[in-house]
Amino acid sequence: MRIGIVGLPNAGKSSLFNALTRAGATAANYPFTTVEPNVAVVEVPDERLERVAETIGAAPIVNETIAFHDIAGLVRGASRGEGLGNQFLANIRETDAIVHVVRAHGDEGVPHPEGEVDPARDVETIETELLLADLEQAERRHERVVRQAKSGEPALVAEETWLRELIAALGQGRPARAVPPPEAAPHALRALSPLTAKPVLYVANVDEEGAAGGPAVVAERAEAAGAGALAVSARLEAELSELEADEAASMRAELGAAESGLARLVRAAFELLDLISFFTAGEAKEARAHATERGTTAWGAAGKIHSDIQRGFVRAEVVAWDELIAAGGYAGARERAALRLEGRDYEMRDGDVITIRFTP
Numbered sequence: 001m002r003i004g005i006v007g008l009p010n011a012g013k014s015s016l017f018n019a020l021t022r023a024g025a026t027a028a029n030y031p032f033t034t035v036e037p038n039v040a041v042v043e044v045p046d047e048r049l050e051r052v053a054e055t056i057g058a059a060p061i062v063n064e065t066i067a068f069h070d071i072a073g074l075v076r077g078a079s080r081g082e083g084l085g086n087q088f089l090a091n092i093r094e095t096d097a098i099v100h101v102v103r104a105h106g107d108e109g110v111p112h113p114e115g116e117v118d119p120a121r122d123v124e125t126i127e128t129e130l131l132l133a134d135l136e137q138a139e140r141r142h143e144r145v146v147r148q149a150k151s152g153e154p155a156l157v158a159e160e161t162w163l164r165e166l167i168a169a170l171g172q173g174r175p176a177r178a179v180p181p182p183e184a185a186p187h188a189l190r191a192l193s194p195l196t197a198k199p200v201l202y203v204a205n206v207d208e209e210g211a212a213g214g215p216a217v218v219a220e221r222a223e224a225a226g227a228g229a230l231a232v233s234a235r236l237e238a239e240l241s242e243l244e245a246d247e248a249a250s251m252r253a254e255l256g257a258a259e260s261g262l263a264r265l266v267r268a269a270f271e272l273l274d275l276i277s278f279f280t281a282g283e284a285k286e287a288r289a290h291a292t293e294r295g296t297t298a299w300g301a302a303g304k305i306h307s308d309i310q311r312g313f314v315r316a317e318v319v320a321w322d323e324l325i326a327a328g329g330y331a332g333a334r335e336r337a338a339l340r341l342e343g344r345d346y347e348m349r350d351g352d353v354i355t356i357r358f359t360p
């Protein structure tokens with residue numbers, strides 16, 4: 001799961017990224033941590049998993065992770081190639097969701113690429129570049145699909161119609177997420193991978209004192225775009241991430257901020273992906289969270305755990321996390337019949353704890 005951090009130069013992207021990196025550096029033995037210098041792998045803590053582990057005596061706890069990409073600043077004209085824009089836009093295309101950092105702090109020591117601080121205009125600037133980049137890609141693909149659709153193949157005909165609608169919408173400033181592709185052309189979205197179809201979270205980068213609110217314009221823009229929004233101070237988070245955890249917590253308390261801005265960001269980013277989590281846990285074994293798409297079957301879940309387990313799938317033992325806790329463990333859950341036997345087609349629910357029986 002990859003999340004791209006986008007915004008204008010000096011918006012605060014790298015400050016936020018560095019804070020995440022330091023938070024991620026504490027994530028135990030995650031294999032991808034050092035693959036690229038601009039990728040931070042961060043754990044997504046889940047209180048449900050902690051309680052499951054405690055109940056059945058599982059350790060260690062292995063959280064799900066998400067990868068944040070610090071994408072270099074986009075400038076006005078990026079979609080026409082300004083400031084290496086095409087390369088950065090291509091980087092965004094490879095992500096699953098976007099965190100859009102908007103400068104909202106008034107520190108005069110930090111230059112603004114457009115002269116003065118104006119969050120509404122900045123959001124507009126970035127979104128326009130994303131829209132224009134999608135428009136260009138859609139037009140290019142349309143040229144090709146128009147020719148292919150002459151064959152009369154229904155999927156291509158449907159895709160051609162959709163692309164025409166999409167081009168019209170983008171031209172009017174509407175994002176691709178407002179124009180879902182028809183069922184008859186299931187491949188169309190993946191073939192284009194529009195930037196404006198990705199879920200977005202706006203992050204207002206506010207003054208150190210103002211981490212609670214954030215400007216109303218950003219929240220309004222988010223609401224109108226069907227996006228999430230939150231406010232953090234990137235500089236504060238970067239500074240706090242250099243302190244020991246207890247020091248950082250007391251500093252936060254002094255500033256009147258109840259919860260870590262990074263924790264709020266990571267959770268909101270995870271919610272953006274609209275995934276469900278299921279858990280595996282055994283006594284004196286690890287307790288692990290697995291994020292997966294809604295609609296994943298028990299068989300699909302087995303594949304997320306290990307390909308060998310999927311290959312030898314016999315059945316799944318499933319119990320909801322809270323029922324497992326209420327029953328005091330697996331034995332109790334079995335007695336109460338809270339633990340169910342399910343076949344390969346069972347649709348996983350958020351918070352399920354699963355044990356796959358398989359033939360090795």
Ligand SMILES: Nc1nc2c(ncn2[C@@H]2O[C@H](COP(=O)(O)OP(=O)(O)O)[C@@H](O)[C@H]2O)c(=O)[nH]1
Nearest residue numbers: 009010011012013014015105107110233234235
């Ligand atoms: N006062 C203040 N300065 C900030 C804040 N966030 C970032 N900065 C400063 O703004 C400058 C640019 O930040 P950076 O994170 O590098 O921006 P990027 O270009 O979006 O990656 C740096 O000097 C940061 O220290 C903030 O919340 N408050």
Ligand SMILES: [Mg+2]
Nearest residue numbers: 013014072073
């Ligand atoms: Mg930067």
